[in-house]
Amino acid sequence: SLEVNLEDGGNVLYLNKQSSASFLSPPRIKDEPDEDGYYASPKEDSKPLKRPREEDDEDYKPKKIKTEDIKKSKKRKQEEEENGVLVVSCRTMKANLWEEERYPEGIKWKFLEHKGPVFAPPYEPLPENVKFYYDGKVMKLSPKAEEVATFFAKMLDHEYTTKDIFRKNFFKDWRKEMTSEEKSTITNLSKCDFTQMSQYFKAQSEARKQMSKEEKQKIKEENERLLKEYGFCIMDNHKERIANFKIEPPGLFRGRGNHPKMGMLKRRIMPEDIIINCSKDSKVPPPPPGHKWKEVRHDNKVTWLVSWTENIQGSIKYIMLNPSSRIKGEKDWQKYETARRLKKCVDKIRNQYREDWKSKEMKVRQRAVALYFIDKLALRAGNEKEEGETADTVGCCSLRVEHINLHPELDGQEYMVEFDFLGKDSIRYYNKVPVEKRVFKNLQLFMENKQPEDDLFDRLNTSILNKHLQDLMEGLTAKVFRTYNASITLQQQLKELTTPDDNIPAKILSYNRANRAVAILCNHQRAPPKTFEKSMMNLQTKIDAKKDQLADARRELKSAKADAKVRRDEKSKKTVESKKKAVQRIEEQLMKLEVQATDREENKQIALGTSKLNYLDPRISVAWCKKWGIPVEKIYNKTQREKFAWAIDMAEDDYEF
Numbered sequence: 001s002l003e004v005n006l007e008d009g010g011n012v013l014y015l016n017k018q019s020s021a022s023f024l025s026p027p028r029i030k031d032e033p034d035e036d037g038y039y040a041s042p043k044e045d046s047k048p049l050k051r052p053r054e055e056d057d058e059d060y061k062p063k064k065i066k067t068e069d070i071k072k073s074k075k076r077k078q079e080e081e082e083n084g085v086l087v088v089s090c091r092t093m094k095a096n097l098w099e100e101e102r103y104p105e106g107i108k109w110k111f112l113e114h115k116g117p118v119f120a121p122p123y124e125p126l127p128e129n130v131k132f133y134y135d136g137k138v139m140k141l142s143p144k145a146e147e148v149a150t151f152f153a154k155m156l157d158h159e160y161t162t163k164d165i166f167r168k169n170f171f172k173d174w175r176k177e178m179t180s181e182e183k184s185t186i187t188n189l190s191k192c193d194f195t196q197m198s199q200y201f202k203a204q205s206e207a208r209k210q211m212s213k214e215e216k217q218k219i220k221e222e223n224e225r226l227l228k229e230y231g232f233c234i235m236d237n238h239k240e241r242i243a244n245f246k247i248e249p250p251g252l253f254r255g256r257g258n259h260p261k262m263g264m265l266k267r268r269i270m271p272e273d274i275i276i277n278c279s280k281d282s283k284v285p286p287p288p289p290g291h292k293w294k295e296v297r298h299d300n301k302v303t304w305l306v307s308w309t310e311n312i313q314g315s316i317k318y319i320m321l322n323p324s325s326r327i328k329g330e331k332d333w334q335k336y337e338t339a340r341r342l343k344k345c346v347d348k349i350r351n352q353y354r355e356d357w358k359s360k361e362m363k364v365r366q367r368a369v370a371l372y373f374i375d376k377l378a379l380r381a382g383n384e385k386e387e388g389e390t391a392d393t394v395g396c397c398s399l400r401v402e403h404i405n406l407h408p409e410l411d412g413q414e415y416m417v418e419f420d421f422l423g424k425d426s427i428r429y430y431n432k433v434p435v436e437k438r439v440f441k442n443l444q445l446f447m448e449n450k451q452p453e454d455d456l457f458d459r460l461n462t463s464i465l466n467k468h469l470q471d472l473m474e475g476l477t478a479k480v481f482r483t484y485n486a487s488i489t490l491q492q493q494l495k496e497l498t499t500p501d502d503n504i505p506a507k508i509l510s511y512n513r514a515n516r517a518v519a520i521l522c523n524h525q526r527a528p529p530k531t532f533e534k535s536m537m538n539l540q541t542k543i544d545a546k547k548d549q550l551a552d553a554r555r556e557l558k559s560a561k562a563d564a565k566v567r568r569d570e571k572s573k574k575t576v577e578s579k580k581k582a583v584q585r586i587e588e589q590l591m592k593l594e595v596q597a598t599d600r601e602e603n604k605q606i607a608l609g610t611s612k613l614n615y616l617d618p619r620i621s622v623a624w625c626k627k628w629g630i631p632v633e634k635i636y637n638k639t640q641r642e643k644f645a646w647a648i649d650m651a652e653d654d655y656e657f
Contacts, residue, residue, distance in 0.1 A: 106301050107300055107301060108300055108301060108302065108303050108327065109235050109236050109279070109300050109303075109327075110236055110279070110300065111234065111235065111236050111237070111279045111281065111282065112233065112234070112235050112236075112277070112278050112279045112282060112300070112305070113233060113234045113278055113279065113282035113283060114230075114232075114233035114234070114242065114278060114285060114305050115229055115230045115233075115285050116230070116274075116276060116285030116286075116287075116306065117230070117245055117246065117247045117274065117306050117319055118226055118230050118245055118246045118247065119246075119247050119269070119270075119271070119288065120246070120247055120248070120249035120250065120268065120269070121249075123143065123147045125143060125146065126146060126150070126197065126200065127200070130196050130197060130200045131196050132146070132149060132192070132193070132194065132196070132197060133192075133193035133195075133196075134185060134186055134191055134192055134193070135188075135191040136193075139185065139186075141182065142178065142179050142182060144177040144178075145174065145177050145178045145179070145182055147177075147250070148173070148174045148177045148265060149174065149192075149194065149197065150197055150201070151250070151251050151252045151265075152170055152174070152194060152252065153194040153197035153198045153200075153201060154198070154201050155252065156194055156195075156197075156198040157198070160252075160254060160262065160263070163262065163263075165258075165260060165262055165263065166252075166262045166263035167189055167263060168263065169253075169261060169262060169263035169264045170189075170252060170263040170264070170265070171189045172264075173263075173264050173265035174265070176265075177265070226245075226246075227245075230242070230245045231245050233305060233321070234282075235321075235325075235326075235327070238326055240321050240322070240325045240326065240327075241321070241322035241324060241325060242305065242319060242320070242321060242322060243319070243320050243321060243322045243323065244319055244320070245319055247269045247274075247308075248266070248269065248317070249268070250265070250266055250267055250268040250269075251265075251266050252264070252265060252266065253265070253266050253312045255425070255426065256425035256426060256427060257422065257425055257426030257427045257428065258422070258426050259425070259426045260392075260426075261312055261313065264312050265311075266310065266311065266312060267311045269308050269310075270291065271287040271288055271291035271292065271293055271294075272291060272292065272293070272294055273294055273308045273309070274287075274293050274294055274306060274307075274308050275293070275294055275295045275296075275297060275306065275307045275308065276293050276295070276296045276297065276305075276306060277296075277297045277298070277299055277302065277304060277305055277306065277307070278296070278297075278298065278305070279298055279300065280298045284296055294308075303320060303321060303327055303328075304318040304319065304320050305318075305319050305320065305321075306318065306319035307319075322642075323639075323642070323643035324639075324642035324643050324645065328643075329643075329645070329646045332618075332643075332644075332646070333646055333647075335483065336483065336487070336617040336618075336619070336657075338475045338476075338480055338483075339480055339483040339484040339487060339617065339657075340484075340617075340657060341473065341475070342473060342476060342480055342481070342484045343484060343488070343657070345472070345473055346375075346484065349371075349375075349472050349473070350375065352472075353367075353368040353371045353372055353375075354368075354438075356368030357369065357372075357438045357439065357442055358438070362459050363459035363460065363464075365442055365445075365446075366442075366446060366457040366458075366459050366460045367457075367459075367460055367464065367465060367468060369439055369442050369443065369446070369457075370396050370397060370457055370460055370465060371465070371468075371469075372435075372439060373396050374396050374478050374481050374482075375481050375485065376433075376485075377419075377431070377433065377521075378481070378482045378485050378486065378521045378522050379395065379396040379423075379429075379478075380395040380396065380423065380424060380478060380479075380482070381395050381396055381397055381462045381465055381466070381477075381478035382394055382395015382396050382397045382398040382399075382462060392422060393422045393423060393424060393425075393426055394421050394422065394423070395423065395424075395462075396457075396478075397457055397460050397461055397462050397465055398455070398461075398462075399421065399455070399456040399457065400421075400452065400453055400454060400455055400456055401447050401450045401451065401452050401453070401454050401455075401456055402452035402453060403419065403420060403421040403456065404417055404418065404419055404420075404443065404447075404456065405417070405418040405420075406418075406440065406443055406444060406447070407432075408440075410432065411432070413434045414434065414437075415434055415435050415436070415437055415439075415440040416432055416433065416434055416435075417432070417433055417434075417435050417439075417440070417443065418431075418432045419431045419432075419433070443456075446458075465478070466478075482522065482615060483615050483617075485521065486518045486521065486522060486611055486615035486616055487615065487616050487617040487620060487657045488657060489514075489517055489518050489521060490514050490515065490517075490518050490616050490620055490621075491620050491656070491657050493513070493514035493517050493518075494510070494511065494514045494620070494624050497510040497513055497514055498510045498511075498624070498628065500628075503588065503591070503592075504629075504630060504634070505591065505592045505595045505596070506591070506595055507628055507630055508595075508630065508634055508635075509595045509598060511621070511624065511630075511635060512608065515608045515611065515612060515616070516606050516608065518611045518615065518616060519606045519608050519610070519611050520606065522610070522611050522615060532600075535600070536597070536600065536601070539593065539596065539597050539600070540597065542593055543590065543593045543594060543597065546586065546589055546590045546593055547590065549586055550583070550586045550587060550590055553579065553582050553583045553586050554583055556579050556582075557576070557579040557580060557582075557583050560572070560575045560576045560579045561576055563575070564576050612640075613640065613643070617647075617657050618636075618644035618647035618648075618651075619647045619650060619651035619655045619657070620651075620655065620657050621635050621636070621647075622644070622647050622648050622651040622655070623651045623652065623653050623654065623655035626651070626652065626653035627653040627654075632648060
């Protein structure tokens with residue numbers, strides 16, 4: 001169950017103890033930009049990178065910085081400066097970023113040079129002893145058909161391959177890659193046997209795990225070579241790290257939620273699909289031998305280096321700068337400053353849309369109610385679907401009558417609205433919230449004489465809403481409301497949940513609970529990790545063992561106290577003190593494990609990463625860490641600390657969003 005209390009003039013969620021997971025359905029698979037971590041249109045540089053694996057590791061501990069690493073870093077920086085390149089991350093922002101030359105409005109850079117993308121390796125045919133069977137008989141596949149078959153075989157144990165829509169889409173696209181003879185033979189996916197293929201790839205995976213230290217080192221060195229050659233660009237005399245310089249390999253589209261295109265073939269990206277962006281006076285990266293680029297552009301009003309259009313949804317993908325880059329850091333800072341500007345006028349805006357609920361014009365009333373939902377529930381505005389997009393996903397402006405139910409009284413509360421629709425990435429949004437009486441009455445009016453499939457806000461679209469938002473405040477969008485409400489919610493929850501006397505693990509639990517309130521507000525879900533039950537069992541075993549250890553320590557302390565009463569010597573007193581300290585230490589260790597168990601259970605189906613990286617002003621978290629003596633690496637991993645280095649430098653312990 002989820003309890004939501006939307007106070008007048010505020011936006012605070014109160015969570016009951018059962019709110020952590022039970023209301024979420026269906027689970028979200030991932031919460032990155034797409035299933036491969038690549039940026040997509042329409043906003044070419046507004047989405048996050050794929051989250052680093054560190055934060056998914058439940059036992060992750062930040063690495064200590066060694067002295068020799070610092071020396072190496074200084075030496076590398078010196079070498080780069082001697083080569084005429086200034087290496088700048090956003091850690092240096094506070095000192096010099098905004099003191100640099102300012103470009104005219106819209107201009108991002110004057111010089112840009114890079115080496116282009118790294119393409120996926122070519123397909124390697126299966127060994128002769130790995131067979132594919134159709135209807136119980138061995139069948140040799142053509143190279144194109146075999147490659148696509150391997151994509152399915154690699155996912156054979158995944159639940160995706162049991163879904164009808166996935167199987168249907170895969171089979172349809174697979175047949176397009178077959179020869180005419182293969183098409184006439186392979187007519188039923190259920191008669192296909194991919195078992196040997198699947199076993200072959202499992203064996204390969206196991207072999208990689210068993211590789212020798214020397215073999216692993218060789219792979220590491222090759223990756224470092226690629227990073228050194230392709231992983232950096234020169235932008236206006238700064239050597240900047242590139243986020244994702246490798247082109248995504250072909251495979252089967254998974255999508256998020258119940259995506260209607262899951263199982264379709266993601267085709268191999270070729271140089272002829274690639275648009276290169278660099279400055280006119282730079283050295284254009286050469287295409288692979290025998291190929292040519294689709295186009296070479298010199299557009300300094302965008303920050304992407306490489307782009308291509310993927311075949312599933314026709315969206316544009318980009319290779320961009322790393323989040324820790326100078327230009328990305330400045331963009332982040334500007335985003336949160338815009339949200340802070342909203343704080344100064346949000347009360348006026350709220351008073352205005354409340355007045356508009358009584359307007360004589362239907363379109364004004366609808367706009368006002370929609371804005372109320374965007375403000376209070378952090379709903380997305382909803383964009384028009386691109387041609388060919390079949391997923392029935394909606395945002396606030398495109399809600400239909402069938403997506404809400406009105407309850408004059410429900411669960412002991414008046415004027416309840418029940419939402420149930422598929423939002424972005426086909427993630428289900430289900431929520432029951434109390435609303436103000438006039439909102440409820442307006443919704444009844446909007447629904448009069450309409451069919452379930454009719455638009456709820458039939459006088460409103462995103463263009464009308466966006467124009468109105470711009471009139472209210474320069475730079476205001478639905479996302480700014482989302483960022484503002486997410487950040488202010490975190491700040492309010494941290495103040496309410498943080499107890500000064502708590503130890504560090506308990507304070508971090510409070511932080512995660514505050515973050516979780518934001519994630520629930522923004523509908524950021526994830527599937528429970530596959531290893532969740534096993535992980536919890538292992539943790540419970542540790543807790544039980546620690547309880548036994550504590551019981552033993554307490555018995556030893558009791559015995560030592562009894563012995564001290566009899567002997568009354570200095571040695572006995574020291575023994576008692578030692579046993580007391582042992583008990584206290586074990587009690588702290590037990591508490592830490594129990595807090596960890598609570599945190600894991602509550603986070604099981606909530607994705608904290610998306611809001612933490614994209615909607616929460618990092619200065620709030622940094623200030624909280626500084627105020628309560630929490631190491632910032634307990635909140636942000638290494639990659640995140642690089643992304644938010646500007647905030648770590650700027651925020652003091654009294655920072656207020």
